[in-house]
Amino acid sequence: MRKSNNPVRLTHCLTFDIEEHFQVSAFDLPAHRKRWEGYESRVQRNTEKILEILVDRGIRATFFVLGWVAERHPNLVRSMVSVGHEVASHGYEHRMVTDQTPDQFREDVRKSKRILEDLIGKPVLGYRAPSFTIVDRTKWALQVLVEEGYRYDSSIFPIRHDRYGIPGAYPHPHRLDTHMGSIWEVPPATVRIAGSRFPIAGGGYFRFFPYPVLRTLLKRAELEAEPLVIYLHPWELDPAQPRMQGPLVSRFRHYLNLDKTERRLQQLLGDFQFGPIRDAVTL
Numbered sequence: 001m002r003k004s005n006n007p008v009r010l011t012h013c014l015t016f017d018i019e020e021h022f023q024v025s026a027f028d029l030p031a032h033r034k035r036w037e038g039y040e041s042r043v044q045r046n047t048e049k050i051l052e053i054l055v056d057r058g059i060r061a062t063f064f065v066l067g068w069v070a071e072r073h074p075n076l077v078r079s080m081v082s083v084g085h086e087v088a089s090h091g092y093e094h095r096m097v098t099d100q101t102p103d104q105f106r107e108d109v110r111k112s113k114r115i116l117e118d119l120i121g122k123p124v125l126g127y128r129a130p131s132f133t134i135v136d137r138t139k140w141a142l143q144v145l146v147e148e149g150y151r152y153d154s155s156i157f158p159i160r161h162d163r164y165g166i167p168g169a170y171p172h173p174h175r176l177d178t179h180m181g182s183i184w185e186v187p188p189a190t191v192r193i194a195g196s197r198f199p200i201a202g203g204g205y206f207r208f209f210p211y212p213v214l215r216t217l218l219k220r221a222e223l224e225a226e227p228l229v230i231y232l233h234p235w236e237l238d239p240a241q242p243r244m245q246g247p248l249v250s251r252f253r254h255y256l257n258l259d260k261t262e263r264r265l266q267q268l269l270g271d272f273q274f275g276p277i278r279d280a281v282t283l
């Protein structure tokens with residue numbers, strides 16, 4: 001694969017990965033998956049809170065929706081589209097790409113796309129892998145996405161991490177060629193410090209840094225005159241969510257500063273201008 005020249009656009013991209021609090025990869029054990037239907041569902045109320053915030057601000061975003069969630073909350077998905085947001089795919093059952101074969105991955109992204117398109121009545125163009133797990137050894141997934149009709153991916157994090165990332169990957173939106181055609185890659189935001197890329201895109205990074213520090217880093221990254229891709233999850237605005245069992249590091253990452261996320265999101269929306277990914281790249 002090779003990349004082409006990236007577009008220079010000043011619109012930043014606001015994205016949300018729509019999943020339940022118990023579906024995060026950090027807590028992904030077979031015993032947990034078997035109990036998904038028995039856990040308290042909180043995704044609708046948390047996503048509706050996000051939608052209210054965005055409506056109040058007049059901001060549109062991209063929602064990467066899990067097919068499993070869409071099946072159980074179809075009206076939630078329709079409401080996203082009704083107020084102008086973009087609906088994209090987060091796969092069907094939140095399995096990391098690194099845990100799937102190509103055939104399993106194809107079935108997962110095909111099933112999710114079909115469910116979402118049947119609900120919203122329009123093509124689903126984008127995909128984001130659970131835990132950003134399109135990595136060096138799973139780049140074959142990009143060709144599958146092209147074959148299944150996706151126009152862009154937002155899964156390759158140009159950093160080093162214990163679960164995901166491709167260090168040295170191009171950090172801004174660009175086209176990648178596969179044997180079956182090209183696809184846009186729209187990476188989460190990073191900033192260059194001392195010759196290395198550091199993540200500032202959202203999630204745990206959004207909750208770890210004090211907001212003034214994060215804002216400074218985002219403003220520094222903005223000087224590269226490329227769209228910043230920010231992401232959050234509905235459960236990150238829900239400090240009262242039930243606590244899951246899991247490794248200490250995973251619990252620290254998941255529950256850190258949940259009580260501060262909503263306020264920081266409001267600050268972020270006041271400091272930067274955002275839109276959906278579909279408006280930031282030429283599809």
